[in-house]
Amino acid sequence: MTPNAKPELKVATWNIRAGLGTDLRRDAGRVLDGIAALDADLVALQEADFRMGLRPSALPRDVIRDRTGLDPLPLGRNAASLGWHGNAILVRPGFHMVGLERLDLPGIEPRGAVIVDLDGPQALRLVGVHLGLWRGSRRRQLDAIRDAVLRHPPRPTLILGDFNEYSRRVGLGRLVRAFHLMEPVATFPSRLPRLALDRMAHSHDLMLEPLPVHRGKGVQPSDHLPLLATLHRV
Numbered sequence: 001m002t003p004n005a006k007p008e009l010k011v012a013t014w015n016i017r018a019g020l021g022t023d024l025r026r027d028a029g030r031v032l033d034g035i036a037a038l039d040a041d042l043v044a045l046q047e048a049d050f051r052m053g054l055r056p057s058a059l060p061r062d063v064i065r066d067r068t069g070l071d072p073l074p075l076g077r078n079a080a081s082l083g084w085h086g087n088a089i090l091v092r093p094g095f096h097m098v099g100l101e102r103l104d105l106p107g108i109e110p111r112g113a114v115i116v117d118l119d120g121p122q123a124l125r126l127v128g129v130h131l132g133l134w135r136g137s138r139r140r141q142l143d144a145i146r147d148a149v150l151r152h153p154p155r156p157t158l159i160l161g162d163f164n165e166y167s168r169r170v171g172l173g174r175l176v177r178a179f180h181l182m183e184p185v186a187t188f189p190s191r192l193p194r195l196a197l198d199r200m201a202h203s204h205d206l207m208l209e210p211l212p213v214h215r216g217k218g219v220q221p222s223d224h225l226p227l228l229a230t231l232h233r234v
Helices: 028-038 061-068 135-151
Strands: 009-015 042-046 088-091 096-105 111-119 124-130 157-162 198-202 206-211 227-233
Touching: 009 028, 009 157, 009 198, 028 061, 042 124, 042 157, 088 111, 088 124, 096 135, 111 135, 124 135, 135 157, 157 206, 198 206, 198 227
Parallel strands: 009 042, 124 157
Antiparallel strands: 009 227, 042 088, 096 111, 111 124, 157 198, 206 227
């Protein structure tokens, strides 16, 4: 890399459905293999924890690094959970977390988001989200996420996750007032993807380019496909 080169990163988001595959079997190993195959530097997961009780992780924490090469950030409020409201973030060694805000989002269902500041190969702010099923709730949630991010000191920002928005034309306007949206890529349902439920948005000092994800035939580890992209500074 030349001294003036701008490092590129591979980033991904994936709703892993707590390890429940399209055969209705839970298999954390299939999910870990899928994460490893992405070869990403930063991965946001949704539904990484079960929803009941202490919300225990759906992935065995002690093997994540060995299986994927990534480290889970300490986002949960207890030792059982991998994330916050199921939002987890895995990072390549060399990144370290220097800031964390957990958001409870408004709406009919209990939903949350995490705002994570990272130092390392690039200084970044990652916002992991899983929005609600109702558009009215999603709009309120996007307002809350946008306002929370903009309260922080400026930092290159990537917002990624399961936006649960079926339309490619409406529903995300509150976000595009301050951020760019990457071109939509169909990720749902995983066996025959038609809907771009999983999305990425970024601040004006970043650029995202979608990358193809190999989808094997037959059983899929989740009902969503991962969304993968190259991220670089502009």
